[in-house]
Amino acid sequence: MATRVSAGRVSAYFIAIVVAVIFLAPLVVATLTAFKSPREITQVLSFPTQLYLDNFVVAANQMGRSFLNSLAITIPAVIFSVVLGAIGGYPLAYMRGGSSRWIYFFLLTGMLVPFQIVQIPLFIFIRTIGLYDTIPGMWLTHTAYSVPFCTFFMRNFFASVPRSMYEAALIEGCGPFGYFWRLLLPASTSGLSALAIIQSRYIWNDLLFGITLTNGDEAQPATVAIAGFVSGVQVQYGPLMAATLVSVVPVMAAYLIFQKSFVRGLLGGAGK
Amino acid sequence: MTSVAPARRRFYFSQRAVHLLFLVLPVLLFVTFFIYPIISTFYLSLQDWDGISKSMKFIGMANYVELLHEPRFFHAVLNNVTWLIFLLLGPTGLGLLLAAILDRGLRGERVFRIVYFLPFTIPAVAVAAIWRWVYEPTSGLLTTVLNVVGLGSLAQNWLGDPHVVNFALMGAVMWWMTGFSFLVFFAGLRNIPVECIEAARIEGATPWQIFWKVSFPLLWPSTIVVLGISAVDAMRLFDVVWATTNGGPAYASEVLATQMYDVAFGRFDMGRASAISVYLLILAGAVIMPYLYYMSLRVQASEAE
Amino acid sequence: MWKVGSIALGVAMLAGVGGAYAQSTTAEVWNYYAAGSELAGMTALIDQANAANPDTKFVSKVIPGNVVEMRRQLQTAFIGNKPPAAYQTSMASELKTFVDGGRLHPLTDVWAKIDGDKIFPEGIQRVAKINGVPYGLPFDLAEINNIFYNKAIFAKLGLTPPTDWDGFVKTCDALRTAGIEPLGDAGGPFWSLYNFYAPLISTVGTDGYYKIARGELAFDSPEFRKALELYRDTEVKCYAKNWSGKSWTQTADDLINGKVGMYGMGVWVAGYMKQAGFKPDTGYDTFPAPGTGDKAIFQMDLFAVPEGTPEMIKAGEEFVTTVASAKAQEAFATNKGSISPSTEVDPSVYDVDFAKFATQLATASKANAVLPNLFFLLPTDVGTELGNQIEKFAIDPSDATEHDVISTLEAARQKAMADNAYTSW
The missing domain is CATH 1.20.5 (Single alpha-helices involved in coiled-coils or other helix-helix interfaces)
Structure with a gap:
């Protein structure tokens, strides 16, 4: 028994390390490139001879205010979309009967819509309500287009919260609203956190809505600046990789912050 | 009473x-x-319109009929189906494996957790640039590594061979997207009550048995999310293909969303492109809806226990 | 607490954004030159336009990507009735689609003011005008019929630039014997097509080139087939192993590092190589692809002014007027590393190899042998299909592929003929 367990552990370490190395290798190339001068970039797998920091200067100049715009867009949009996902997912997880299922499927069809096809009606709508080229316009858009996914995600998460908790709460005189706010949300931090991480990544990396709905320094997100490095005919690999390294930081920060709530046994006593 | x-x-x-x-x-x-854009797309799919003119011409179902005679269209459909199979199995399986391994409490778990998630945070344009280096056919990372370990004969013209390019793209997407399923499964595993696992361990179950008999069934909601999203991603797949190969060489790696984009803006045929998106919507609905329906039944059944 | 915080944050941002969202009389110039020397060139144009027109504030809006992304943004803007004052576009068919759609403002007044018929060569005017009316203001030109070669390798092997196809194939053989891949190419619908123009012109001549552009020469004609076969027996035979899996910069790296001997590419590759420290006098040189010795096949960017409000049209006209000036043309060409389409720019402003490219253009212009990129002369879907099919043929030049390529292209031609999509350039 003991040997089998340790054999299992050895193979676990083996797999974990091999996958980690494979995952890191392309990132090493990217990082090396970020520190190379244009002269050295022609040799993809070489090491930079000195730390060439100009790429970061170029990246910073190019991204400029757009980095702050991205933060101003992403943070509230993540909060709104996750909260809205919880709000939509809650009744869908607890309501009984056909109507909830119909609404659920109705919302899910939204996940199948390729975003490229919504852009013209979206552009017209956002301009009509006066939110073109504004950060609140981006909040609204991201929140709205996150409805199907966030609802789907939270509905499934809430479905894993034992129903006995709900019944008990109702019997104790806690209304459906109170249950949602005081019991269900606190008990669902790991789901909310996972969703917040995914949403941070999705909204932070959005390019399509950023290009369609903003047009200048006021609201343009960083992804537009990053995509600019592969614009026209030329490709600026050094600054592109430098900008990428910088742009990964906020999403990683969100990941590190939110994943703290992935704590085992959060629902401990209420197990099935 | x-x-x-x-x-x-x-x-x-x-x-x-x-x-x-x-x-x-x-x-x-x-x-x-959502609803308004879908309706307007359907309306456009019945027109002959270059996307620029102020007028369009109603041509009924002609766009739909003509697409059914195009090998290029079916090639893209086939690619989407291949991507569907791949995304359901590949990143999902690896993500589950990694989450299960880390859930055992390995030393350095934090580091692994960061590494597995990192690629998922990278924007698509950068993923494309990075994998262009990995897949450079003569001196790129992959070919070089294969040469070093003596497997040089396995090296391919990764992105340039029409028969290889889709698999190469899948490799890049595996790297990019596994972080998602890893994250969801890991969060799901951490949400499983300790008591369940303890009880099984006391009864003498091996970690393998505990995982399949106790943890995995409790992961159903997470699995539904991951599989559902993978299927959706397979249908909507666009940015990484477009940024890496533009659907090439000569349409080999084209999927419906990139074809739609090319037809709309590369060829000025908005009507045809809209018909492609409607087909895409129908295909996605046909593939994904039954799955979602079935899965939601399962969840309710397991709740009712 | 969380909720209150987020609302406070939201309100604060709304206030901040609202303050910044005051309407100003700015004129957007859309372009896809977002980084590096391309950005430097564009910035120079915007700065000069602002200096020359104090009442209008020109701002550059970058559409990341290329002409395809630009079309997408324009479509949205047209439908939303908010087009830019001016935007970067390409020549011929690209302009025609927007003119036919009633979206472009004729530049007749500007053209008269700047004396466009005098400052731009005939071959260039032809693709800036639609039915004789100017709609685009040329500012950025690059030849695409030159072959770059690694001087050190040629010197070591005692090779000289070939002038005909026999010599070209012999040069390839010598390079291959020495263990060097002879000719670089890159994946994508453009690069193989641009290489193909030389065998095409060698076979059908300038007249045939224009006949194809007008749809008069069929793709299943013996001439076109012969051109494909000449391409197969020369350049395709010489292509480096795995060329189709490389991007154009990766193949440029191969030329720099001496892994390929020659590379047929637009002259913008010179900018990339110089940036990488590979110099024109010592590192590389160019020769015109066989059959195009006295010709200049070119790719060109222009600015177009969309129909819109009178103020925006006025701003757009001001902008393109500035761009037409010799000073602006020079600033763009030298900053970006390209050739000015204007004959008013003094050739002495260029560095050593762009001086050579400018001379090539001037000479070809005198001989009336300036040929616009066929891709943009053809109706858009025929041009795009041609690019894809030539790439397919270059990857697998078998008879079966040749058959497929010809029938696909001919079907595209027939459809475009039926739709009346061809133009007599």
Whole structure:
């Protein structure tokens, strides 16, 4: 028994390390490139001879205010979309009967819509309500287009919260609203956190809505600046990789912050 | 008893009202931002329109009929189906494996957790640039590594060979997307009550048995999310293919979304492109809806236990 | 607490954004030159336009990507009635689609003011005008019929630039014997097509080139087939192993590092190589692809002014007027590393190899042998299909592929003929 367990552990370490190395290798190339001068970039797998920091200067100049715009867009949009996902997912997880299922499927069809096809009606709508080229316009858009996914995600998460908790709460005189706010949300931090991480990544990396709905320094997100490095005919690999390294930081920060709530046994006593 | 019943009924009524109230905002946003664009896309698919002119010509179902005679269209459909199979199995399986391994509490777990998630945070344009280096056919990372370990004969013209390019792209997407399923599974595993696992361990179950008999069934909701999203991603797949190969060489790696984009803006045929998106929507619906329906039944069944 | 915080944050941002969202009389110039020397060139144009027109504030809006992304953004803007004052576009068919759609403002007044018929060579005017009316203001030109070669390798092997196809194939053989891949190419619908123009012109001549552009020469004609076969027996035979899996910069790296001997590419590759420290006098040189010795096949960017409000049209006209000036043309060409389409720019402003490319253009212009990129002369879907099919043929030049390529292209031609999509350039 003991040997089998340790054999299992050895193979676990083996797999974990091999996958980690494979995952890191392309990132090493990217990082090396970020520190190379244009002269050295022609040799993809070489090491930079000195730390060439100009790429970061170029990246910073190019991204400029757009980095702050991205933060101003992403943070509230993540909060709104996750909260809205919880709000939509809650009744869908607890309501009984056909109507909830119909609404659920109705919302899910939204996940199948390729975003490229919504852009013209979206552009017209956002301009009509006066939110073109504004950060609140981006909040609204991201929140709205996150409805199907966030609802789907939270509905499934809430479905894993034992129903006995709900019944008990109702019997104790806690209304459906109170249950949602005081019991269900606190008990669902790991789901909310996972969703917040995914949403941070999705909204932070959005390019399509950023290009369609903003047009200048006021609201343009960083992804537009990053995509600019592969614009026209030329490709600026050094600054592109430098900008990428910088742009990964906020999403990683969100990941590190939110994943703290992935704590085992959060629902401990209420197990099935 | 008799005095309790109406109160109870009133209580359930209010419960339902609160539930419906919760749904107002999501449904409102959905109708505004999704239904109208879908209807307008369908309208456009019945027109002959270059996307630039001020006028368009109604041509009925002609766009739909003509697409059915195009090998290029079916090639893209086939690619989407291949991607569907790949995304359901590949990143999902690896993500589950990694989450299960880390959940055992390895030393350095934090580091692994960061490494597995890192690629998922990278924007698509950068993923394309990075994998262009990995897949450079003569001196790129992959070919070089294969040469070093003596497997040089396995090296391919990764992105340039029409028969290889789709698999190469899948490799890049595996790297990029596994972080998602890893994250969801890991969060799901961490949400499983300790007591369940402890009880199984006391009964002498091996870690392998614990995983399949105890943890995995409790992961159903996470699995549904991951599989559902993978299927959706397979249908909507666009950015990484477009940024890496533009659907090339000579349409080999084209999927419906990139074809739609090319037809709309590369060829100035908005009507045809809209018909492609409607087909895409129908295909996605046909593939994904039964799955979602079936899965939601399963969840309710397992809840009812 | 969380909720309160987020609302406070939201309100604060709304206030901040609202303050910044005051309407100003700015004129957007859309372009896809977002980084590096391309950005430097564009910035120079915007700065000069602002200096010359104090009442209008020109701002550059970058549409990341290329002409395809630009079309997408324009479509949205047209439908939303908010087009830019001016935007970067390409020549011929690209302009025609927007003119036919009633979206472009004729530049007749500007053209008269700047004397466009005098400052731009005939071959260039032809693709800036639609039915004789100017709609685009040329500012950025690059030849695509030159072959770059690694001087050190040629010197070591005692090779000289070939002038005909026999010599070209012999040069390839010598390079291959010495263990060097002879000719670089890159994946994508453009690069193989641009290489193909030389065998095409060698076979059908300038007249045939224009006949194809007008749809008069069929793709299943013996001439076109012969051109494909000449391409197969020369350049395709010489292509480096695995060329189709490389991007154009990766193949440029191969030329720099001496892994390929020659590379047929637009002259913008010179900018990339110089940036990488590979110099024109010592590292590389160019020769015109066989059959195009006295010709200049070119790719060109222009600015177009969309129909819109009178103020925006006025701003757009001001902008393109500035761009037409010799000073602006020079600033763009030298900053970006390209050739000015204007004959008013003094050739002495260029560095050593762009001086050579400018001379090539001037000479070809005198001989009336300036040929616009066929891709943009053809109706858009025929041009795009041609690019894809030539790439397919270059990857697998078998008879079966040749058959497929010809029938696909001919079907595209027939459809475009039926739709009346061809133009007599």
